[in-house]
Amino acid sequence: MLGATATPAERRAKFRELLAGDQIVQFPGAINPINAQIIEQTGFEGVYISGGAFSAAMGLPDIGLTSLTEVADHGRNIARVTNLPTFIDADTGWGEAMNVARTIQEFEDAGISGMHLEDQVNPKRCGHLDGKEVVTAAEMSKRIAAAVKGRRDENFVISARTDSRAGEGLDAAIDRAKAYVDAGADLIFPEAMRDLSEFEKFASSVDVPILANMTEFGKSELFTTEQLANVGVKVVIYPVTTLRLAMGAIKSGLQTIRDQGTQVDLLEGMQTRADLYDTIDYAAYNDFDAAVFNFSQEGHQ
Template identity: 60%
Template sequence: MLYSDVTAHDKRVRFREGLAGDTLLRFPGAFTPQSVRLIQEKGFDGVYVSGAVLSAELGLPDIGLTTLTEVAGRSRQIARMTDLPTLVDADTGFGEPMNVARTIQELEDAGVAGCHIEDQVNPKRCGHLDGKATVDLGTAVQRVRAAADARRDPAFVVMARTDVRASLPGADGLAVAIDRAKALVDAGADAIFPEAMRDLSEFEAVASAVDVPVLANMTEFGKSELFTAAQLQDAGVRMVIYPVTLLRVAMGAVERALDEIASAGTQRALVGDMQTRARLYEVIDYAGYNRFDDDIFTYHP
């Protein structure tokens, strides 16, 4: 009933242990606290909170319009619903290095297991869109140093994301991205998120070049092919996120449902595709709340 009783620290330790293990970690992106319950039930390793999803939920494009307060608040709502570790997209840290430091501590207080900080300029853009620009290496390093130094729980995972590969699409782009990844590890990054890799060989090159875990972003309609978990693991990747998949599936269903109601005048044909009331009550543990009422609220000695 209510929230997870696993502490934030224990989730962070579990996350680090998973990253150090031999099996690829799979983190689907959650778009509601209820969806987190399903992610855990289906046996995934963790939960991802995507900046693109949070922006879309607010009806906004993913161009750096969301605030630290909005991201930390939503992250808290999601992280407390699951025993799994939660990784959060913290964009560019919401400002200069001091703002990055505050971002880390706010996200620690939200109970998440870690976050990633990227090296785009402000305002940032979605990682798989054209027209991105990255900050100079010195600024990128400052952000990661600020993040690593600000954490109070040493188990909190600070991941560094670099978008250099997409902003330098030529032959030298991968080499620059690898050099930057190495510098970000030296600055204190616990893991590297190389955004918009073109193929498996690029993931393999990054993973071979750094001595920390590497994350792959398997977002639909992006720069990277949708590789399987087995392919990514063979390439040396330690973690994969599916950031917008569940939201896209859900919103596709919403649009089709609205079309059906508009054309047919009833939702009758849609009922077979719906989550039933019984299943909803099972997911949110309605019976647990009833037991609380019976045993405590309505208890008569």
């Protein structure tokens, strides 16, 4: 009740434990706090906070229009309610080296467990669109080094995402990843891989865990966790899945209400009031309130 019981430090330590473990872990994207609660209650290992999903929820394209303050506040609201590690999209870090250092400290203060930085130029583009441009490997290495220097909690996970596969080829992308590891990256995020063999080559070429982005309608096939684990992937994210599920259902439901003049045919697919109250632990709030208002100072000096 009233938020997570695990501290931010405990959740960061858990993220490190997951990365060091033998099993592949899944981080579905949360578009809001109750979404994160459902992810935890469903049994997933972590929560991903997607910049693309947040932009879309604000009615904006994923081209770097959201500010650090907006994203940090969004992340704080989600991290507050879940005991799971939270992993957030930091885009290009909102500026140069000192900005990147501030970014990581803002996310630490927000209770986030880790973030990923990407090597695109600013303004960035969605990782599964054509026409992306990347900065030099040296410039991206500076971003990573700045993040490492700015980090105050050594368990906060810094991931380096490379979008260079499309424009420079697989071998060059792997060379970049190695440079990012040398700069201090704890996790490598190779974006828009074309098949399992590319994930496998990345995993065998770097000395830190790698992440797979299983976003729908993108460049990568939607592989199972078993397939990804077999080629060495450690973390899987599903960035926009819950947003797409929700928006698809909302659009269909609104059309039904418009056509029929009532939502009666939609009730079976809705979250019930009872399930909503269970999800947000409504009873615990009532118990807390009752305990406070039943308190009496009678007999106390």
